[in-house]
Amino acid sequence: MITFENIDLIFDDKKIFSDFSLEIAQGEKVVFLGKSGLGKSSLFALLLGFVRPQRGRVLFDGGPVDEHTVWNVRQKISFVDQDVSIGDHKVSEWFAFVAEIKANQSLDFSLDKIKELMDFFELSRDLLNKDISDLSGGERQRVAIIVSVMLKRDVFLLDEITSALDKNLKKKAADFYIGRKDWTVVSISHDAVWLDNPHVKVFDLEKKAWKQ
Amino acid sequence: METIDIPIYSLLLVFLMLVVPVMLSRIYRLGLSKPLLSSAARMTIQLVLIGVFLKYLFLWNNAIINFLWLTVMILVAVFSAIRGLTMKPGKILVPVFISFALATLTVILYINMFIIRLDYVFDARYLIVLGGMLLGNSLRGNIVGIDTFYKSLRKDAKKYQFVLSLGASHQEATRPYMKESIRLALKPTIASMATIGIVALPGMMTGVILGGASPEVAIKYQIMIMISIVVSTIISVLLTIVMTSRVCFSKYGILSD
Incomplete structure (x- = not known):
């Protein structure tokens, strides 16, 4: 499903990858583990075409990610980045913005659907009228999770999406993604709910190897 | 008189x-x-x-010389507009020049042909003087507009990438930034349009009155020039963003350095 092939990547004058290769099969649940600066997020950026490797190829669903295919690849991947401050809108306006993008117009972004997911992730419904900047870290992560699910894609790149959640919610969110057999999920996380789950393969960025 | x-x-x-x-x-x-x-x-x-x-x-009053001088004026405006930007000047010089030239020329020629109805539309008195007014008055708006667009995109790089990952096209992802840039570029012009005549007599009007024309003529010229400034500013900011985007963004839709 996702293949990194002999990647060299220099970013900000720092060599992050040299001759790096990795393959993730369809339906696999993978966690990237390692200190910051090892290039965990860079792998997401490579796959989404935000940065280009100096050497090597990135493949998605059998084809290379290049200037023509990347726009389509982005429409097939659901990417959740904890760092993104999505602006000073209301939560409901953010849902509307996502729904208005042409590629997403056939999706179900109805209020019922949103409320159903908000209930599931234990978010109060009146959050919809709050400004995103007023939400707590945990609330913001859950809003991002809900958006990722509503996009109805089956490949997920999740960058620290459970760090600010309480214990029960961490488990609920992680299990939600891990439990779906058809979903390919790559998560960057230090949370035990991901690392200790028997269905999850852990890739250690420090050793550049799968953890046994 | x-x-x-x-x-x-x-x-x-x-x-x-x-x-x-x-x-x-x-x-x-x-x-x-x-x-x-x-x-x-x-x-x-x-x-x-x-x-x-x-x-x-x-x-x-030679058409070629008049055009050459107008070109020099546009070039000077282009250089002062791109001087403060972070992009390499060599990369954006041509697209900015084309945008400024198109915006200024279409508006002046429209005025000369259909409003003042000159027999000789390349008349130096109108081509160069009006061109100078348009360029001078839209320059600040242009600088603000272009600068805002690229600065806010750089500042919001992560958010912009996130919107791309949602499946947005380049156009969809840059649209909010374009909207904000044009709003800021026009803000001073729109504000001064609303107070003109009361707070200050604008330069164009003063000039026409001192030149011996009646106030009726002067206000007609002033109205014409104000509308022209707004229109040419909008055209040039928009065109500049569209044209420079072609060289400033990679085929992957990412802003290059």
Whole structure:
């Protein structure tokens, strides 16, 4: 499903990858583990075409990610980045913005659907009228999770999406993604709910190897 | 009614007025004299030169020369617009020039042809003077617009990438930034449009009245020039963003350095 092939990547004058290769099969649940600066997020950026490797190829669903295919690849991947401050809108306006993008117009972004997911992730419904900047870290992560699910894609790149959640919610969110057999999920996380789950393969960025 | 000429010796009396701020600067130690005098001197020299130059331009009134001079004016405007930007000037010079030239030329030629209905649409008196007014007055808006667009995109790089990952096209992802840039670029012009005539008599109107025309004529020119400034600013900011985007973004839709 996702293949990194002999990647060299220099970013900000720092060599992050040299001759790096990795393959993730369809339906696999993978966690990237390692200190910051090892290039965990860079792998997401490579796959989404935000940065280009100096050497090597990135493949998605059998084809290379290049200037023509990347726009389509982005429409097939659901990417959740904890760092993104999505602006000073209301939560409901953010849902509307996502729904208005042409590629997403056939999706179900109805209020019922949103409320159903908000209930599931234990978010109060009146959050919809709050400004995103007023939400707590945990609330913001859950809003991002809900958006990722509503996009109805089956490949997920999740960058620290459970760090600010309480214990029960961490488990609920992680299990939600891990439990779906058809979903390919790559998560960057230090949370035990991901690392200790028997269905999850852990890739250690420090050793550049799968953890046994 | 002709404009009363100011004899050269009277002009010296104008410079005599500068004695007042120079004295005040001495007394209150404002440190004003040097910058004031040097920029007054610069202005005088530049205006004398342009005065002589315009005299000959009007005398020859040759379409090619008029166009060449307008091109020089546009080039100077382009250089001052791109000087403060972070992008390499060599990369964006051509697209910015094309945008400015298209925006200025279409508006001036439209005015000359259909509003003032000149027999000779390349007449220096209108082409160059109106061109100068348009360029001068839309320059600040242009700088603000282009600068805002690229600065906010750089600042919001992560958010912009996130929107791309949601499946947005390049156009969809940059649209909010374009909207905000144009809003900021036009803000001062729109504000001054709303207060014009009450707070200040604008330069164009003053010039036309001193030139001997009636206030009725003057306000018609003023209305024409204000609308033209807004229109050409919108066109040039939009075109500049669209044209520079072609060289400033990679095929992956990412802003390059």
